[in-house]
Amino acid sequence: MIDIFIEQMTPRRNVFSEGSAAANPYVMERLGNAVLLVRSARARILQVMEESSFHVENGDLVPLEDRVKHLLELTRCGRDCLDATLMLWKKLGGRAIWLDNPAQLWMRAMLVAANHISQNEDDPAGFLGGYLLGQGVPPFVFDLPQV
Numbered sequence: 001m002i003d004i005f006i007e008q009m010t011p012r013r014n015v016f017s018e019g020s021a022a023a024n025p026y027v028m029e030r031l032g033n034a035v036l037l038v039r040s041a042r043a044r045i046l047q048v049m050e051e052s053s054f055h056v057e058n059g060d061l062v063p064l065e066d067r068v069k070h071l072l073e074l075t076r077c078g079r080d081c082l083d084a085t086l087m088l089w090k091k092l093g094g095r096a097i098w099l100d101n102p103a104q105l106w107m108r109a110m111l112v113a114a115n116h117i118s119q120n121e122d123d124p125a126g127f128l129g130g131y132l133l134g135q136g137v138p139p140f141v142f143d144l145p146q147v
Contacts, residue, residue, distance in 0.1 A: 001106045002034060005088040008095075008103070030091045034084035041077035048073055067142050068131045071124040078119035085110040 009031075012021035021027050048070045055062045062070070089096050089107045096103040113119065127137050 001085045001088050001103065001110070002031070002038065004103050004106060005031060005034070005092065008092060008101075027091060030087050034087050037080040037084040037087075041080040044073050044077055064137070064142060065131070068124075068128050068137060072121060072128050075119055075121040075124050078114055078116075079121055082110050082114040082119075 009021045009027055013019075014021050014024050017024075051066060052062050052070065055066070085107060089103055092101075092103050095101060096107070098104065127141060131137055
């Protein structure tokens with residue numbers, strides 16, 4: 001969506017003043033914040049992978065404390081990417097819904113992905129909060145199969 005936004009905004013004229021839409025400070029702000037959200041999500045994914053890999057490479061299970069934190073961190077990545085997509089899609093205006101505009105396809109794909117159970121951040125946030133407050137985690141959430 002970031003690439004589509006840049007492609008569509010670069011040649012576009014500003015509706016409310018002279019000049020290009022790309023020179024509009026609100027367009028620039030949306031793009032900058034969208035890039036920040038996506039980069040932050042990517043950095044969190046890489047951090048979770050690095051922390052988990054450390055344990056796995058040593059033949060250990062990832063500690064429960066890390067698993068509880070990692071689950072929420074990973075689900076939040078999906079939310080941040082959806083927020084970035086929405087931010088840009090709304091700034092593209094009405095033409096973003098046209099069927100020949102690839103932005104509408106990306107927006108629909110992100111909405112579908114955001115509804116997947118793996119992107120439910122409410123439960124993992126509760127799991128982490130309960131764990132940190134000494135309440136443990138619900139049964140079966142992080143149970144590993146017995147081998």
